[in-house]
Amino acid sequence: MEEFQIILDCAKKLGHTVEILSSIKSGKEASVFSALLDGRLVAVKIYTNPEERAFQNSNPYLAGKFYKRASEERAVGKGNTFGRRLKQDSWITREFFMLQKLHKAGAVIPEPILHIENALFLELLGDDEVIANRLIDTVLSGEEAVLAFQSVLKSTKIFWDLGIVHGDLSPYNILWWKSQPYIIDFPQAIDVRTHPDARVFLERDLKNIVKYFRKFITVDFEEVLSRFL
Ligand SMILES: Nc1ncnc2c1ncn2[C@@H]1O[C@H](COP(=O)(O)OP(=O)(O)OP(=O)(O)O)[C@@H](O)[C@H]1O
Ligand SMILES: [Mg+2]
Known part of the structure; x- marks a missing residue:
């Protein structure tokens, strides 16, 4: 090639x-x-x-x-x-x-x-035998889901505090490796300072995440959103 x-x-x-x-x-x-x-x-x-x-x-x-x-x-x-x-x-x-x-x-x-x-x-999220699965293909226990959800929110808040919104965050762009959720795929990431709709993208990202984790745990979307105000 x-x-x-x-x-x-x-x-x-x-x-x-x-x-x-x-x-x-x-x-x-x-x-x-x-x-x-x-x-x-x-x-x-x-x-x-x-x-x-x-x-x-x-x-x-x-x-x-x-x-x-x-x-x-x-x-x-x-x-x-x-x-x-x-x-x-x-x-x-x-x-x-x-x-x-x-x-x-x-x-x-x-x-x-x-x-x-x-x-x-x-x-590489993986080793010479296996490659990490996407979160969408992973079934989590309640305990794993609580920790993973907090981790994804923490990372998303780090993005936000640096003026960045992922913009395509979903369980398809998170890999599950060694009991940790790794967020991937950033070319579309948004600069909050210059993008007029950054907040809309943030809310969409958070909604996608909340929707996935609701399969395993109870999540209050408004409470999640309030952490970003
Ligand atoms: N660091 C990594 N370690 C292991 N696998 C990875 C890594 N980065 C990406 N992958 C694999 O490659 C796939 C595509 O990566 P990525 O989402 O960054 O590209 P993409 O072009 O946006 O693809 P897609 O359209 O599927 O989202 C991921 O779903 C994952 O399976
Ligand atoms: Mg992708």
């Missing part, structure tokens, strides 16, 4: 060794693999070509985002190759930047390790 080669060459130039092991999930916008990075077992998320990628769904998230140069803004607006490239680069850079910021602040997310081209190297 040509995509791989560019990443491998680039990693080599930077003094890293990368060995792709196996596919975890391949999707329309990105594919995730297990890999060895300098001998460490990691996950690598590779975004598909901007030419092949559909951006229509992402536009609401970019409201309030600005580009440094008018020519860049026009290119993004027109959706030409340069614009699509710019927009994709900004998504990948943003995702890595968010992950670093949130991980440092103590949110339960995979550790971001390296960003090369259109690839993000992350802590």
Whole structure:
């Protein structure tokens, strides 16, 4: 795969060794693999070509985002190759930047390790035998659910206090590993300072989480919301 080669060459130039092991999930916008990075077992998320990628769904998230140069803004607006490239680069850079910021602040997310081209190297939630399940595919005991719910809320509050809303939070974007819920998938994350509808996205994120945990425990949505006021 040509995509791989560019990443491998680039990693080599930077003094890293990368060995792709196996596919975890391949999707329309990105594919995730297990890999060895300098001998460490990691996950690598590779975004598909901007030419092949559909951006229509992402536009609401970019409201309030600005580009440094008018020519860049026009290119993004027109959706030409340069614009699509710019927009994709900004998504990948943003995702890595968010992950670093949130991980440092103590949110339960995979550790971001390296960003090369259109690839993000992350802590692998799994080992050489099993890969973490998504929360949606996991049945929790009452006790596990209480702890997991508190953990997800705590991380979401860390995001909020840093001016970030995940924007696509749901049990599909949380992985269950070693009895801990890890929140993943941040390219659409919202900057509260510049996004006019940040609060709407926060409430939607919280509703998705509450709905899932209600399968296992009693949850008061208003009480949850009040923690974010
Ligand atoms: N750090 C990780 N460790 C293990 N598996 C991971 C990791 N990150 C992602 N995955 C796997 O890859 C899948 C897709 O990852 P992610 O949600 O970040 O990408 P996506 O392009 O948004 O995919 P989707 O459309 O399914 O949400 C996850 O559901 C999970 O199974
Ligand atoms: Mg996802």
